[in-house]
Amino acid sequence: MARGKPKAIRIPAPPLAWWPKGRRMTKPVYNRLLVCASLFHEGPESRVGLHHRTGLPISRLSEICGELLRDGLIRESVVAPPGGNGRGRPQTLLEIDLRGLGVACVQYDQDHINAAVTDLGGTLRWQRRWDGPFEEDAQRRLRRIARAVTLAVDTAPKLGVRIVAVGAADPGTVDIATGGAVRAVNVPGWQNVPVAEALRKATGRPTVIQRGDSWQALGEVSFGAGRGAQNALFVTLLEGIGGGIVERGRLLVGRDGSAGEIGHTRVSEDGPPCGCGGRGCLEAHVAPARLAARWRQLPAEQAEWVTLRGEMPNDDFTQMLQAAREGDARAREILAEAARALARGLGNAVSLLNPERIILGGRFVQAGELLLDPLKRALPEYALGELLQGIEVRLAELGETSAFLGIAADARDRLFAYPSIGARFGEAEANL
Numbered sequence: 001m002a003r004g005k006p007k008a009i010r011i012p013a014p015p016l017a018w019w020p021k022g023r024r025m026t027k028p029v030y031n032r033l034l035v036c037a038s039l040f041h042e043g044p045e046s047r048v049g050l051h052h053r054t055g056l057p058i059s060r061l062s063e064i065c066g067e068l069l070r071d072g073l074i075r076e077s078v079v080a081p082p083g084g085n086g087r088g089r090p091q092t093l094l095e096i097d098l099r100g101l102g103v104a105c106v107q108y109d110q111d112h113i114n115a116a117v118t119d120l121g122g123t124l125r126w127q128r129r130w131d132g133p134f135e136e137d138a139q140r141r142l143r144r145i146a147r148a149v150t151l152a153v154d155t156a157p158k159l160g161v162r163i164v165a166v167g168a169a170d171p172g173t174v175d176i177a178t179g180g181a182v183r184a185v186n187v188p189g190w191q192n193v194p195v196a197e198a199l200r201k202a203t204g205r206p207t208v209i210q211r212g213d214s215w216q217a218l219g220e221v222s223f224g225a226g227r228g229a230q231n232a233l234f235v236t237l238l239e240g241i242g243g244g245i246v247e248r249g250r251l252l253v254g255r256d257g258s259a260g261e262i263g264h265t266r267v268s269e270d271g272p273p274c275g276c277g278g279r280g281c282l283e284a285h286v287a288p289a290r291l292a293a294r295w296r297q298l299p300a301e302q303a304e305w306v307t308l309r310g311e312m313p314n315d316d317f318t319q320m321l322q323a324a325r326e327g328d329a330r331a332r333e334i335l336a337e338a339a340r341a342l343a344r345g346l347g348n349a350v351s352l353l354n355p356e357r358i359i360l361g362g363r364f365v366q367a368g369e370l371l372l373d374p375l376k377r378a379l380p381e382y383a384l385g386e387l388l389q390g391i392e393v394r395l396a397e398l399g400e401t402s403a404f405l406g407i408a409a410d411a412r413d414r415l416f417a418y419p420s421i422g423a424r425f426g427e428a429e430a431n432l
């Protein structure tokens with residue numbers, strides 16, 4: 001099934017900052033990408049099998065596979081002949097070697113910077129963390145972040161990993177079209193910062209940025225609690241609530257990259273005030289510091305404004321969970337109430353998104369069944385039965401590394417997309 005390939009294909013530029021304008025793809029690059037995509041999506045295959053799959057002549061395929069083998073992008077394995085009776089010739093199959101390709105990642109907030117190298121098979125290969133607090137302006141902080149990710153890029157060759165892209169997990173809202181951080185409420189001064197541009201300049205690699213919660217969603221779906229699901233909603237509880245949406249295996253980002261900000265959906269009319277200026281946001285009902293303050297019986301006005309930075313060992317929320325496990329009725333009641341607010345928020349999200357899995361991360365994992373059980377009991381009140389049927393609500397499995405694995409999954413999916421679809425890293429083809 002020979003298919004004519006145009007000599008040069010203009011790829012429609014996706015709305016991503018690192019895409020080189022007007023870039024054309026050459027036929028040899030197209031063919032390499034086609035072979036890689038076929039091996040990744042359709043599985044290991046022999047050269048003859050690849051000829052049938054792609055329509056490329058055997059002589060061309062031998063050349064391409066030779067190059068890809070030399071570059072360490074694919075590997076050969078010899079398997080027994082089909083049939084299993086020991087007769088016939090063993091087959092040589094080619095397969096993608098995801099361990100040799102990877103991404104350099106950086107994740108940051110007010111108090112820390114975390115850099116990592118993750119291979120495209122989903123293994124975290126190297127990680128380093130710097131703890132602050134970093135009291136400095138956005139420019140200096142950006143330079144610090146660029147140095148951290150540059151160290152990851154420089155470390156990768158020692159691990160046998162070729163870096164195809166750089167990814168940033170931002171703590172606030174982002175504009176994925178410009179690659180900039182828009183605003184992070186928890187990081188003073190972090191406003192309109194050209195993160196992707198700075199990291200691209202520092203590393204020479206195509207760079208993507210997303211909200212950290214979105215990367216976590218993709219990481220969990222690709223390598224964690226969402227494995228096997230194509231459509232999932234990820235919700236995480238830290239100081240507040242964040243989330244991300246995966247639709248047909250890809251991130252649903254919305255106009256700018258803010259799709260999934262479920263924390264500020266309203267679940268009550270005159271509920272507690274929220275840090276965003278509104279009232280009755282899901283986050284205002286479920287923030288760990290608020291719940292713990294109520295359990296400590298702080299006056300309502302005081303409890304409404306209490307904040308808690310990060311998860312501290314044995315902080316008030318941890319103690320409250322411990323008390324609930326030991327049967328403290330007040331703690332259990334407060335958690336059940338929070339679970340009802342969560343059910344309201346998630347019920348609305350289920351009606352909008354029709355997911356097959358809901359993954360709860362961050363401190364939801366710490367609370368475990370204390371929130372999960374009342375949540376599962378309450379959900380049927382807030383969404384259609386047929387939509388809820390078959391939805392699995394699970395706790396996240398990957399912890400804070402999920403953002404790095406999400407960046408790796410994104411790079412992998414772009415890189416090995418069929419070239420006719422064209423959804424890939426612009427310059428990364430040079431690395432293939």
Ligand SMILES: [Zn+2]
Nearest residue numbers: 264274276281
């Ligand atoms: Zn809010």
